[in-house]
Amino acid sequence: MNNPLLLAIAPEMFLTIMACVILLADVCTKGRTKTLAYNLTLLTLLAVAFITIFTLPITSTAVFNNSFIVDRFACNLKVILYVLVASILIYSRLYMRERDFFTGEFFALTLLSLLGMMFVISSSNFLSLYLGLELFVLPLYALIVMVKHQSRYIEAAIKYFVIGSLGSGLLLYGISLVYGATGAIDYVVVASSMSSSPLLILGMIFVVAGVALEFGAVPFHMWLPDVYEGSPTTVTMLVGTLPKIAVFALSYRLLTLAFPNIAPQWQQLFMILALASIALGNVMGIAQTNIKRMLAYSTIGHIGFILLGLFAAPVAGFTPAIFYTIVYAFMVLAAFAVIMRLTHVGFEADAIADFKGLTQRDPWLAFVMLLVMFALSGMPPLIGFYAKLQILQAVVNAGYAWAAIVAMIFTVIGAFYYLRIIWFMYFTEPKQIEPISQEMSFLGKVLVSGNGILLLLVGIYPASLLYVCISMLK
């Protein structure tokens, strides 16, 4: 195992093998011991985390003709992905079982999607980028329809598939134009061509459009609310958290390695995408009655802030954007976990009205949701505020105080719909008074509380997460 090539992709290789093993194990046991695949998946995630951390080289290393980078940035983001996947599986164990998709295929597909994201995070070459991207989205389409004979899931999957394919097409077209302009698919070579020809810029625009589509930024956001609403909550959690981190990493690599010379051009694009997303996400969320759709629009608003961070990155560095992405993933995870806690068979708890009087039924769960909502709306002392603060500071330092003001105005407008959840939970009488059903394992319940409390604790001492983010960029 002293081969540096093998060492560099050891986590990916291990994950591939384990995905196959889990699939086989499920087939061999014919699904008799249903928890086998589940436990095996969690163990795999634990093991791959160790492998990722212990095979991390001291300095950033690029292997396979410079197409795959292993560095601190990739390592930390990958570990965060493992944590997210493991939490999602723990949250939804009973949810999946009750809805009959607690199967080996589900876990294997999840791991394969994760594998694709890991490739995306590490890729520094358009070819490995595209392969990774396809590998991570294709299993997600299939995951949505794992619950059989549900027309709304099929609808969501087809929408996601069609739009996702369009995104891949845009990206591929952009890549071909970039190749035409520079004759290279390697990021570093693209940058070293020092070209700023119209062809390269056109290519960059298509690449950015593809990225924006995967992010769900306005005007490429249409799929997001439909997919969020039309997927089983487990898959909504997966779609809502993991791809954002992967696509963020992708943008980071692209912007720093491939397109640093045409920064002014892509900055303009990001500014427009960012402000449009913040505006639309925060305004449209007000009109929603379905909490998953509401959180989808909230996602669009938050994506806008991440893009704003990317816009300011050439001046202020990437730390604010990384910080925001990580914080966002954990806030959304907690929000969906609370929704999942309320579900039982035949009841998805996805109407905002289902939260009425929650504090009388389960005060602690209501308190956790209160923390999550204030965090999402960016109120101090919860962590969401510090994420926004850093982005705004970066934008002001870049000399765009007006953009910061626009972003903040829409944030205040958006605060209304987060506060409305709190209104329903605390200021109204419940529709039914029976206590919450127990459709979540004990571990899951502990994790929900932990996740919510963490949003407060990291908010009281944000430097802890800040150090992690800064160390990633060294």
Added chain:
Amino acid sequence: MTAQLNILSLIIWTPVLAGLMFLLLARHVTLSNKLRYAPLLISLLSVAYITFAFYNFTLNTAQMQLQEHIMWMPTLGIEYALGVDGFAILLTALTIFMTLLVILAAFTHVKREQFLTYCASFLIMQGLMCGVFLATDAILFYVFFEAMMIPMFLIIGIWGAENRIYATFKFMLYTLFGSLFFLIALLYLHKVATSNGLIGTESFAIASFQNLTLDLATQKWLFWAILIAFAVKIPMWPVHTWLPDAHTEAPTGGSMILAAITLKIGGYGMLRFLLPIVPAGCAFFANTIIILSLVAIAYISLITLVQQDLKKLVAYSSIAHMGFVTLGLFVACKVITVNNGPQIAVTGIDGAVLQMLAHGFISGAMFLCVGILYVRMHTRAINQYGGVVNTMPLYASFLMLFALANVGMPGTIGFVGEFFVILATFKAGFWYALIASSSLVLGVAYTLWMYKRVVFGEVVNHAVTALSDLSINEKIACALLAAAVILFGVWPNPLLNVMRGSSQQLAMQLSK
């Protein structure tokens, strides 16, 4: 002793942590009954802390005292930094005093099973509001400034009257909207500070913002960005419309804290940020703000006259009284250039701060008195009352005292602040002072007319005949307030001595 007592941190975090603990324990019925006196104990502990802080406070200096510095987000230049000066310590003391009264009143005003949660929310509020007054780092200030909205939002929403949801959303969104420009202004000041070579934790310290030299064009837009946050909070006409709703719908304790403390945060923000950071901007717009203040004083007083709802009446009179605070502060900005200017400016600033403290005591007392009636009769409509003096003589005498203080009767604290402000206003312009003085007449009219309709006259409502006079906890609360109103009314010197160093420093900053 090398191991210092971090008294300011204790003032902030003891009530917050105790409050969170009470919230957790409130579900256990037997335990929460046993803990009935625990919130009062925590409140008294806070009184002990602030007494200790006063004991260690040095007079005649504008230096921040009892400072604490802890690295918080060093890479961003943000620090957990606390300190007190003359303004901060008085307002902190006011906060602690009012929360004590809220908890005292809650013993009979709140249902037994909700008592602990209610008191816990107010203790958390108390800690966070003290944080606002004590923070010397701009971002830390902002964090407390926003964080205190969370408990207030819940207090109004959970324990408020019928229209509470409308009121609490209006309050929340108004304030959030106000503070967004303030945050951007802070980030901009930070940018200027770093480009001036300030590094590390100095780059977000309020003191270093105050020492920046900014050109007039920058000061002008910064002035509005900062003003909006505090104008909404204080509130100034025409952004006052959240206040009557929030104060009316809030529970008694909520109205007391809103009127007595959160409005003061607006005034304090002006003292700490607006005047010292953008003095030229303040001087440039002084006339505009003075006119807005006069509108608040005269026009809102007229509106107060026609109110049919007791709480609305007190709420509107609050806006009129806070008009004196902005008037005093901006008269100071205006007169600073004239002969003998700094002296008059100090009078204006002293008057504004005294008026803030006076209004804290008086509006707290008025809302407490309204609450005492409301908890017995469950109505706030003035025409439902009449002849209350027959059944509640003690209450009627306390209300008389507070009503006279509200109209600025000499010998009460209400007189001192208004007198100082009007004195300074005469130097800024005779007509300004004349309009400002109109409040003395209108104030008498609306307050005493209300008093007449509620306390004297025929008993029109049978419920009034069944009223019981003050209970023991209400007696203590009213007596404490009455003592403060009279003591500082005849002898305001202690207050002036504490704030002297700070007001002189502020006048100096204005003249630079």
